[in-house]
Amino acid sequence: MRVAVIGGGVVGCLTALYLHRLGAKPVVIERGRTGQESSWAGAGILCPIHPWLYPDSLSHFVDYSLNLYPALNRDLYHLTGMSIQWRKSGLMIPLFSDDRVNHQAQAIAWSQQFGWQLDLLNRQQAVDAEPTLSPEVDGALLWPEVGQVRNPRLLQAARKALELSGVEIREMCEVTSLLEAGGRATGLMLADGSSIEADAVLLAAGSWSGELAEQWGISLPVEPVKGQIVLLKDTPGKLAHIVKHDDAYLVPRVDGHILIGASMERVGFSKGNTEPVVNRLLEATWRMAPGLKDAEIVEQWMGFRPGTPDGLPYLGPVNGRPGLWVATGHYRNGVVLAPGTAELMSRWMMGEEPAVDVTGFRIDRPVYESAAVGFPDR
Ligand SMILES: Cc1cc2nc3c(=O)[nH]c(=O)nc-3n(C[C@H](O)[C@H](O)[C@H](O)COP(=O)(O)OP(=O)(O)OC[C@H]3O[C@@H](n4cnc5c(N)ncnc54)[C@H](O)[C@@H]3O)c2cc1C
Known part of the structure; x- marks a missing residue:
């Protein structure tokens, strides 16, 4: 055929x-x-x-x-x-007292229903797992089995x-x-x-x-839903897990690159990165993980997700x-x-x-x- x-x-x-x-x-x-x-x-x-x-x-x-x-x-x-650099780097959601949305109860219920290991970390455990996190973190949800691919x-x-x-x-x-x-x-x-x-x-x-x-x-x-990404470079291992918080997520690659993603924009096929979005992604990163402030900003790009x-x-x-x-x-x-x-x-x-x-x-x-x-x- x-x-x-x-x-x-x-x-x-x-x-x-x-x-x-x-x-x-x-x-x-x-x-x-x-x-x-x-x-x-x-x-x-x-x-x-x-x-x-x-x-x-x-x-x-x-x-x-x-x-x-x-x-x-x-x-x-x-x-x-x-x-293809497929590996289980784990995914962490740090918890802060001023979180806009707290997904904890739903996250626990979903993990139990679908059999995903979920570790509930206290403040010290969260900082030990990710030393670049803000000291104001209250704790974290950690799914050690979540993977990534390049x-x-x-x-x-x-x-x-x-x-x-x-x-x-x-x-x-x-x-x-x-x-x-x-x-x-x-x-x-x-x-x-x-x-x-x-x-x-x-x-x-x-x-x-x-x-x-x-x-x-x-x-x-x-329809296209535009997503902008900023790429940082730091020491390999500085960030261990994928970290997701309100306005951004961070994805560490094995070679020290860290992707900051991503905007969600319904702007048709309008190409290119925009300064306000890039700044918002960087500010969100530094708020959740100030230990990455010295990371080099190396690149930025965007893509169109096939949205439904x-x-x-x-x-x-x-x-x-x-x-x-x-x-x-x-x-x-x-x-x-x-x-x-x-x-x-x-x-x-x-x-x-x-x-x-x-x-x-x-x-x-x-x-x-x-x-x-x-x-x-x-
Ligand atoms: C910023 C961002 C972050 C994302 N993060 C994740 C993530 O962490 N995890 C995840 O699972 N997904 C993620 N996604 C979503 C994921 O990338 C998409 O869902 C996926 O790549 C869609 O694949 P696709 O093959 O359908 O589309 P595409 O990769 O867009 O491929 C479609 C292809 O069709 C071609 N085409 C279009 N029209 C024609 C035509 N008339 N004739 C011939 N060829 C044509 C295009 O040129 C294109 O190459 C992310 C997307 C973005 C933009």
Whole structure:
């Protein structure tokens, strides 16, 4: 079965790789270069921020996906020799007396329900675990099992794995329209006027999926939600855990880089970093972890998360359009959910029943805007 995958982000690349393993013939069609958009820009935290705010279906899907990470990590390494720096660095939420929102009760209940180890640290334990934290910290919640991956490397390794597996990658090729015949999707038209024939088409174009779907008469409310990131450099190990507080999170890499993320802006496809947001991220960092004040500020960037009104992805076939499938709208959780999405979608497209309950992710689910995890205010 030849599958035309639109989009060479983490969702498109991994799904193509998994389809290839099942004997399909995928072709990845990417407007720019693979892995350069949201999947490159993200922070690579392998757990949703505040997972208790989502319906349980998301946490079940997170479990399913995370269980596939060890094999993905191993397989990519064996195939490509590249390390994706997948590791369990733990995630800490420090608690301060003036916290705007205190999630403690929900965090404890969610961790018990989904079997995540949660350690409740007192003030001294919190400072011992993270010496750069403000001395005003009252304590902390610590999930030692939360992992991270260096997502640009995940994308490089996925691309290399596709190449080595002989999967066709068409870069600098923009999909413009869907070809249909006899009521079925039969391929795609490209901006250069050429076409690609396929037995099935998978829309995995990240933030641009909503626009493409609309052109094809499909309502798919996926919109870009811009996220800005600032990169610090300090001594390796200075920060041990991912640390999240009200307005920012910090993600330490093994080489001493620390990502500060991330804004949530509903500003369309407006590119570039802005001074007020960068300053807000830095101020939030210095407030929670003044021990990082001397860290060098080395870079800043942004990306467009494929946002959805309820914070959940859209997965599955498009009703009434045989041959057309969707895997998009992963919003803040595309890196966490990528292996799960690839496994689910590849098997589903090859004729198996979905292994997880996909009711909450179907394309025709009712649209509702949930302030907690959906779109931010404009
Ligand atoms: C600042 C920030 C922080 C984040 N942090 C995390 C995190 O810690 N953990 C986590 O799990 N997730 C995180 N995310 C979210 C995660 O990065 C995304 O959910 C995920 O990368 C989406 O992957 P994708 O493949 O759907 O989209 P993308 O990576 O955007 O890929 C879509 C691709 O489709 C291509 N395309 C679009 N239109 C066309 C067309 N017409 N023809 C051909 N190609 C086309 C684009 O060029 C692009 O390469 C973060 C995102 C941002 C921006």
